[in-house]
Amino acid sequence: MPLPAIERLLKETMGLNAASIGSSAIHRAVQQRMRDRDIEQPGDYLLRLRDSPAELQQLIDLVIVPETWFFRDRHPFNALARYARESWKQAGRSGPLHILSVPCSTGEEPYTIVMALLDAGLTFSDFQVDAVDISEPNLHRARGGLYREHSFRGDDLGFRDRYFLRAEQGYLLQPDIRNQVRFHHANLLAPGFMSESPLYDVVFCRNLLIYFDRATQAQALQVLERLLHPHGLLFLGHAEAGVLAGRDFVSLEQPQSFAFVRGRKRVTDEAQTPPTRRRMPAPTQAHAPSEPPKPKPLSRPFADVAPAPVEIPACTPDKRGDLATATHLADEGHMVEAATLCEKHLQQHGPDAQAFYLLAIVRQAVGEPAEAEALLRKALYLDPGHYEALTHLAVLLTQRGDQANAELVRQRAQRSHGRRQDEAAHRADNA
Ligand SMILES: C[S@@+](CC[C@H](N)C(=O)[O-])C[C@H]1O[C@@H](n2cnc3c(N)ncnc32)[C@H](O)[C@@H]1O
Structure with missing residues (x-):
């Protein structure tokens, strides 16, 4: 089985680091596609993959991890609502707040953004949400707006009563919420990704970078930086904040939101930069993995990067x-x-x-x-x-x-x- 070659192809195309989901998961997906295509020889399947973008897409659809749910982690959406209400609206910005959710998987994240902003008192004309994923089946489900129990987790499900209709096969999202999101099929790492889009004020890129290796994370961040307003807000997943080390982002300082403001100054307050708001510290090892880590005393180990305790x-x-x-x-x-x-x-x-x-x-x-x-x-x-x-x-x-x-x-x-x-x-x- 030419699995390493297939793993390389997936990495080059969609960024997937095979180790992040395990080679066995990729192996199973390949075997399934070979059965579906009636291909017996792994080498023949590799040739098919190389020749056929449609087949490559089918394999991608099998190896992606679509795990998502409404109000996942909750805090980021509270932080967004607060930012929109207190910073954006009060700053008297003209035009709507442009928000991007990439990857959006089956739509729970961008729809949560809509619900959170409506709950915060914004109106439909105050904001626009674009949502992108590499998987067309995911987007198809997202557009349909029909969700089952596993998309609703946690105790606080009041939003389900407010925004969904009980349907025979689950819960159907109200049409006005669905219409607020524009879904796009695209690969974040493809050349020219979203090149026609406006600059986004807010980008959600959560739970994607964990599937990339360090070089691909850097590549993805460059794409996000191209799309993000110079003072825009970037939300990452809770295991991903470390990737911003050394880049020009500062914490929004909203607990557990993993939200970072680009540039050193607030959008709404160019004149004031609170002293504790600072650039993410540069990694000591990121570009020199062979060097041993510098030992640091355990007491106040980060004093050098925290000027304003x-x-x-x-x-x-x-x-x-x-x-x-x-x-x-x-x-x-x-x-x-x-x-x-x-x-x-x-x-x-x-x-x-x-x-x-x-x-x-x-x-x-x-x-x-x-x-x-x-x-x-x-x-x-x-x-x-x-x-x-x-x-x-x-x-x-x-x-x-x-x-x-x-x-x-x-x-x-x-x-x-x-x-x-x-x-x-x-x-x-x-x-
Ligand atoms: C775990 S989900 C994250 C969904 C949502 N952001 C969340 O945190 O709940 C990961 C998604 O990334 C998508 N994906 C993987 N590689 C991608 C790429 N290169 N470009 C765009 N989407 C990608 C997959 O299709 C999958 O739906």
Whole structure:
């Protein structure tokens, strides 16, 4: 089976790093396409793939990961609503707010953007949403607007009553919400991607870059930068914020939103740049993976990249409260303070998976992957099913070329995710 050649073709075309989903998943997809096409010899299938863009697209449709749901992670949509209401509208900008959701998968993300903005008091004429995905079947489902239970997760489902109609096969999104999104079939990495589009004020690019290697992430970011307004807002997935290290983005400072403003100054307030708002720190290792990481003392390890510290709250007897505060500080870009609070917490309360995980995120964000990896391993020693730690570790392993172990860790993460969903479903059944 010429699998490496097929993996290379997929990477060149759509950016997929085979290690991110595992070669076995690609192997299964290839076997299915060979059966569908009645092709027996793998070499013949490779030739078909090279000759036929339609066949390549069919394979792409099988290897993509379409996982998505409405109000996924919730915080980014709260941050967007707040930004639109408080910054955009008040700035008296002329014309609508242009928003891009790429990749949009089956439409849950761009439709969530519409619902969140309407809930925030914007009207249909205040904004426009473009949504892009490489998979036409995904877009077909998105345009249809019919969704089943797995697109609705979490406890707060009030939006479903407000914006959906109960249908025989699920929930049908109201037409006016559907009409607010323009769907486009395109490949983010194709030359000339969206070259005719306006500059976007807001780009959502969540849960795509984790499937790319570092070079492809950089390529994708260049495309996003071309599309984004010079002071635009970029939303990434929670495991992807590290890719902005060294680029001209600053945190929006909205907890857990993973939203970053391009350029050093706010759109609405060119004259003021709060001192804690700063460029993402440059990675120490990103371009020189062979150099050993520079050891840093654990106390205030990021002092060199955090010129304006905020006051570090004292540890409290409430263990979870400390870590929630540390998460909040890290989300707002106060890396020194987040790390220091985690370290205090560890001194006071002993080893804790979430504290190690947070320290790892901070280390990753400042470009110290070796330290981040060691901390993730500590977190997983204490909590082997810690999903976020597993996904971050898989990304780190992929980035340093250890694809076999990345695959194993990814499988563990999938099992952990499955267990979490089962538990959530069980809780919902018992509620
Ligand atoms: C995990 S979903 C993310 C959906 C949504 N952004 C979210 O976070 O819920 C990943 C999507 O990326 C799409 N995709 C993969 N490679 C792509 C590419 N090169 N260009 C555009 N879309 C791509 C896949 O089709 C899939 O629907």
